[in-house]
Amino acid sequence: MSTPNITSVNCESCPIRHRAVCARCNADELVELDAIKYYRTYEAGQTVIWSGDLMGFVGSVVSGVATLTQTMEDGRTQMVGLLLPSDFVGRPGRDGAAYNVVATTDVVMCCFRKKPFEELMERTPHVAQRLLEMTLDELDAAREWMLVLGRKTAREKIASLLSIIVRRDASLASNGIGKNIVFDLPLTREAMADYLGLTLETVSRQMSALKRDDVIKLEGKRHITVPNMERLLSEAGDDGDGGFIG
Amino acid sequence: MSTPNITSVNCESCPIRHRAVCARCNADELVELDAIKYYRTYEAGQTVIWSGDLMGFVGSVVSGVATLTQTMEDGRTQMVGLLLPSDFVGRPGRDGAAYNVVATTDVVMCCFRKKPFEELMERTPHVAQRLLEMTLDELDAAREWMLVLGRKTAREKIASLLSIIVRRDASLASNGIGKNIVFDLPLTREAMADYLGLTLETVSRQMSALKRDDVIKLEGKRHITVPNMERLLSEAGDDGDGGFIG
DNA sequence: CGTCCCAATTGATCTGGGTCAAGGTTAGTC
DNA sequence: GACTAACCTTGACCCAGATCAATTGGGACG
Numbered sequence: 137m138s139t140p141n142i143t144s145v146n147c148e149s150c151p152i153r154h155r156a157v158c159a160r161c162n163a164d165e166l167v168e169l170d171a172i173k174y175y176r177t178y179e180a181g182q183t184v185i186w187s188g189d190l191m192g193f194v195g196s197v198v199s200g201v202a203t204l205t206q207t208m209e210d211g212r213t214q215m216v217g218l219l220l221p222s223d224f225v226g227r228p229g230r231d232g233a234a235y236n237v238v239a240t241t242d243v244v245m246c247c248f249r250k251k252p253f254e255e256l257m258e259r260t261p262h263v264a265q266r267l268l269e270m271t272l273d274e275l276d277a278a279r280e281w282m283l284v285l286g287r288k289t290a291r292e293k294i295a296s297l298l299s300i301i302v303r304r305d306a307s308l309a310s311n312g313i314g315k316n317i318v319f320d321l322p323l324t325r326e327a328m329a330d331y332l333g334l335t336l337e338t339v340s341r342q343m344s345a346l347k348r349d350d351v352i353k354l355e356g357k358r359h360i361t362v363p364n365m366e367r368l369l370s371e372a373g374d375d376g377d378g379g380f381i382g
Numbered sequence: 383m384s385t386p387n388i389t390s391v392n393c394e395s396c397p398i399r400h401r402a403v404c405a406r407c408n409a410d411e412l413v414e415l416d417a418i419k420y421y422r423t424y425e426a427g428q429t430v431i432w433s434g435d436l437m438g439f440v441g442s443v444v445s446g447v448a449t450l451t452q453t454m455e456d457g458r459t460q461m462v463g464l465l466l467p468s469d470f471v472g473r474p475g476r477d478g479a480a481y482n483v484v485a486t487t488d489v490v491m492c493c494f495r496k497k498p499f500e501e502l503m504e505r506t507p508h509v510a511q512r513l514l515e516m517t518l519d520e521l522d523a524a525r526e527w528m529l530v531l532g533r534k535t536a537r538e539k540i541a542s543l544l545s546i547i548v549r550r551d552a553s554l555a556s557n558g559i560g561k562n563i564v565f566d567l568p569l570t571r572e573a574m575a576d577y578l579g580l581t582l583e584t585v586s587r588q589m590s591a592l593k594r595d596d597v598i599k600l601e602g603k604r605h606i607t608v609p610n611m612e613r614l615l616s617e618a619g620d621d622g623d624g625g626f627i628g
Numbered sequence: 629c630g631t632c633c634c635a636a637t638t639g640a641t642c643t644g645g646g647t648c649a650a651g652g653t654t655a656g657t658c
Numbered sequence: 659g660a661c662t663a664a665c666c667t668t669g670a671c672c673c674a675g676a677t678c679a680a681t682t683g684g685g686a687c688g
Contacts, residue, residue: 206529208619214532216525227518234522261507268514271521272473276480278524279462283452285531286460286579290675325636333532338675340637356684357636373454536645571666584645586667602654603666 172252176245184237191233193247194226200243201322204235215331285333293332294342295372317362418498422491430483437479439493440472446489447568450481461577531579539578540588541618563608
C-alpha cells in the first residue's frame with residue numbers, strides 16, 4: 137500500500153495510521169487522519185501523562201518504550217502495561233487518564249487529537265474495528281500477565297518478562313530457531329520489579345541466577361544474549377505457546 | 383426505551399441486545415439480532431468452553447456466575463476473569479477460546495452465532511463501538527487486578543475481592559451509605575484463591591481474620607454482611623475509588 | 629585521572645503465606 | 659437419623675522472597 141503524507145519514516149509502526157487505516161481507508165480518510173495527527177517526543181524518565189489528568193489525545197508509540205503504572209497511597213506501584221512501538225495509548229470515549237504513563241527511554245509518539253479522532257471513528261467503522269482488535273489483544277496480554285503475577289515463581293517471572301521482550305522486539309523477529317538472540321533490556325531492575333510484583337533485589341538475584349545457569353549471558357547491566365530460546369521459554373513455565381505482550 | 387421481541391425477561395441484562403443495540407438500533411437490526419440469538423443454560427460446575435476449543439458463538443451472561451481461568455501444565459491455575467450478569471464472552475474475529483470458561487453457579491447465557499454476529503458488526507458501527515467500550519472496561523478491570531495480584535497482601539486481596547463483588551452485584555446498588563450490605567459469595571474458597579493468587583487455606587484464614595476483626599460477619603460459609611463499606615474499602619487498600627470488575 | 633552519582637549486586641536476616649496434616653460442618657441420600 | 663462427600667477451618671512448620679545494609683561498577687564531567 138502507498139503511504140502518502142508521511143512526515144516521518146518511523147510512522148511505519150503507527151497502528152492507527154498504517155495498520156488500522158491504510159489497509160482499508162480511502163484517500164479522504166487518510167487526508168483527514170493526517171490533518172489531526174502530530175508527533176511528540178519525550179525524554180527518558182519523563183512522565184507523558186499523570187493518572188487522573190485530562191488526556192486530550194490518543195496515539196501510539198513510534199519508537200522507544202513507555203510504561204503504564206498504578207500506585208497505591210503508600211507508594212507500592214505496579215506496572216500494568218508495557219508500551220512498545222506500535223502500541224496504542226489512550227481511551228476514546230473517556231477523558232481522564234487511568235494510569236501514569238512514563239517514558240523509560242526516549243519516546244516518539246504519533247498522536248491524534250481526541251475529539252476529531254472520535255468523530256472520525258463514528259464515521260469510519262473499520263477504525264473502531266481495528267481498535268477493538270488491538271484492545272482485545274491487550275486484554276489477552278493483561279490476562280496472560282495475571283497468570284504470571286499470581287502463580288509464577290520469581291525465576292519464572294523473570295524468564296517470562298525476557299521472553300515477552302524478545303517476542304515483541306521486531307528487530308529480533310528474523311532470528312531463526314537455534315540462533316543466539318541478542319538484545320538490550322529497555323527497563324531498569326526497578327521497572328522490571330514493578331512489572332513482576334517483585335523487589336529490585338529479587339530481580340537482581342534471579343538475573344544473576346539465570347546468568348550462572350547459562351540461561352542468559354549478561355554484558356554490562358542491560359545487554360543480554362539468549363543462547364537457547366527454548367530453554368528460556370521452559371524456564372518461564374510456558375512450554376510452547378509462550379507469553380503475550382504487556 | 384421499548385424492548386420488543388424479548389423472549390425472556392432475564393435478557394434485560396444482556397448488553398448486546400439491550401445496552402449496545404437497543405439504545406441505538408433500528409428495527410431491522412433488532413429483528414436481525416433476534417434471529418441469531420439463542421439461550422443456553424449450564425449447571426454449576428459445568429465447563430462452558432475449554433481453552434483452545436473452537437468457539438462458535440459470542441454472548442453474555444444473563445444470570446449466574448462464570449469464571450475464566452488459565453492453567454499451567456503442572457496444574458497451577460489463575461482466574462483471569464469473573465463473569466457476572468451482563469458480562470460479554472467470546473472474541474469476534476478469533477475462533478479459538480483462549481481460556482477455560484466454567485460456570486460456578488447455574489448460568490444462563492444469551493448467545494449469538496458468531497459468523498452472522500460478525501457480519502452484523504461489519505454493517506452496524508455502533509455494535510463494534512459498544513463492544514469496544516465493554517472491552518476497554520474489561521481491560522481497566524484486568525489492570526486493576528494486576529495491582530491486586532502484584533502488590534497487595536493476602537488480607538487486602540480478600541477485602542478487594544469482596545469489594546468488587548459488592549460493587550458489581552446489581553441487587554446491592556440501592557444500598558445507601560452506612561447501611562448493612564448483605565450478600566452471598568458466588569465463589570468457593572478455592573475459586574477465591576485462584577482469583578487472588580493465594581492458597582485456599584490462606585483465603586480461609588484471612589476470611590476468619592476479617593470476621594474476628596468485625597470487618598465482615600459470616601453466617602454459614604457464604605452468607606456475608608458488611609456493616610461498614612468504608613472500612614472494607616480501606617482494608618482493601620484502595621481508599622475512595624475502589625476496585626473494578628473482574 | 630579522580631570523583632561523583634546512580635544502577636546494580638550481594639549478603640544477612642526476617643516473615644507472610646505456602647505446605648502438610650488433622651478435624652469440623654453441612655447438605656444430600658438411602 | 660446415620661452415612662457420605664464436599665467444602666471449610668485450624669494448627670504446626672517451613673521456605674521463597676522481602677527487608678535492611680553494605681559494596682561494587684561504570685559512565686559523565688571537571
